Amino acid sequence: MNFQLTEERRMLQDSLRRFLADRYTVAVRKDSIEDPSGYSVTIWKQLAELGVLGALLRPEVGGYGGEGFDIATVCEELGRAGVVEPVLDSIVLCGSLLSPSGDSACSTRGQYLLDQLIAGEMQLAFAHAEPTSRYDRHWVETKAVEDADEIVLTGRKSVVVNAETADFLIISARETGAAGDSDGVSLFLLDPDTVGLRMQGSALMAGGRAAEIDLDGVRVSQSARLGVPGKAAGRIETALARAEVALAAETLGAMETATRLTMDYLATRQQFGRRIGTFQALQHRMAEMLIEVEQARSAVINAAGHLEDLPNLRNRQIAAARNLICRTGRRIAEESIQLHGGIAMTAEYELAHIAKRIVLAEHRFGDADTQLERFIDLSAA
Numbered sequence: 495m496n497f498q499l500t501e502e503r504r505m506l507q508d509s510l511r512r513f514l515a516d517r518y519t520v521a522v523r524k525d526s527i528e529d530p531s532g533y534s535v536t537i538w539k540q541l542a543e544l545g546v547l548g549a550l551l552r553p554e555v556g557g558y559g560g561e562g563f564d565i566a567t568v569c570e571e572l573g574r575a576g577v578v579e580p581v582l583d584s585i586v587l588c589g590s591l592l593s594p595s596g597d598s599a600c601s602t603r604g605q606y607l608l609d610q611l612i613a614g615e616m617q618l619a620f621a622h623a624e625p626t627s628r629y630d631r632h633w634v635e636t637k638a639v640e641d642a643d644e645i646v647l648t649g650r651k652s653v654v655v656n657a658e659t660a661d662f663l664i665i666s667a668r669e670t671g672a673a674g675d676s677d678g679v680s681l682f683l684l685d686p687d688t689v690g691l692r693m694q695g696s697a698l699m700a701g702g703r704a705a706e707i708d709l710d711g712v713r714v715s716q717s718a719r720l721g722v723p724g725k726a727a728g729r730i731e732t733a734l735a736r737a738e739v740a741l742a743a744e745t746l747g748a749m750e751t752a753t754r755l756t757m758d759y760l761a762t763r764q765q766f767g768r769r770i771g772t773f774q775a776l777q778h779r780m781a782e783m784l785i786e787v788e789q790a791r792s793a794v795i796n797a798a799g800h801l802e803d804l805p806n807l808r809n810r811q812i813a814a815a816r817n818l819i820c821r822t823g824r825r826i827a828e829e830s831i832q833l834h835g836g837i838a839m840t841a842e843y844e845l846a847h848i849a850k851r852i853v854l855a856e857h858r859f860g861d862a863d864t865q866l867e868r869f870i871d872l873s874a875a
Contacts, residue, residue, distance in 0.1 A: 532703035542614025562801030573747025578701030588618035638667035820862035
């Protein structure tokens with residue numbers, strides 16, 4: 495596995511880092527968080543113009559990259575700057591669900607949506623998690639029942655990120671089998687204004703917004719189904735694998751920022767007439783943080799490098815990386831706050847936002863314990 499970035503990825507990394515350093519200030523992020531949509535439309539369009547959104551999707555669907563290291567390169571920079579725009583959810587996750595997979599070719603409608611995503615002209619949201627599913631990605635109780643030439647959807651979806659501003663929702667529903675079965679789940683493309691669909695939004699602690707969605711006898715046409723009936727499990731697994739690599743890279747970038755802010759603080763804060771960074775005990779703790787970040791970087795590289803492998807190996811490596819990132823991220827957040835003291839908890843200071851993103855990232859797609867269980871199960875398979 496080649497750990498070195500290609501020239502194109504280095505150029506992408508440099509341009510994105512310069513853009514975020516110049517444009518994505520703490521004040522801009524604060525405005526994005528306070529915006530009713532949960533993100534900045536201006537920043538979103540600028541990311542599209544820069545080619546960042548297209549870099550996360552494959553050339554066969556109009557993108558410019560879409561491989562594991564493309565995703566990791568972009569998302570690490572987004573995490574480093576604490577970007578709250580829904581790149582992971584709208585582009586990586588939903589874009590992957592629309593891309594060609596083993597169960598069907600990308601339809602004309604799907605390609606149109608992908609083109610709009612890459613151009614920054616559309617938002618999507620994936621409604622998959624349910625109140626009782628926890629981290630079981632096969633636990634789908636929402637029902638899809640055929641009625642003549644229509645399909646009736648009934649159920650509830652929880653914490654659907656970016657749902658309020660999405661132009662379309664991609665919703666998972668079960669056509670056959672019991673909750674927890676991998677077979678029998680299909681994906682449906684819905685307009686949020688469809689009769690019978692109710693949405694209750696709320697702000698997320700780490701920025702952005704999410705919603706609870708109730709489907710009360712929602713009727714859609716057969717053409718709303720994406721792919722072969724009951725065969726969406728593989729498509730969902732692939733999309734979630736890509737999203738987990740993106741999340742791991744985002745968390746790594748946030749950890750790097752937390753470490754940098756802590757180093758800067760230790761180099762300037764004075765106590766007893768000396769900079770506290772000269773105290774040996776704090777130097778040791780800082781050194782341990784730096785080692786932890788480098789271990790996390792290796793895990794992200796490993797996960798990104800295995801993204802195109804067979805599902806069992808891919809998922810096993812991603813579970814291992816996420817377990818390490820979750821545990822390391824929690825420690826980095828705690829250490830950075832403790833070494834700062836009370837100032838780390840003030841909303842005006844950048845670390846407060848970064849630390850929240852690190853801690854809350856663990857609770858997406860499976861916490862450290864869940865990832866360890868997945869790794870053990872996949873290793874035994």
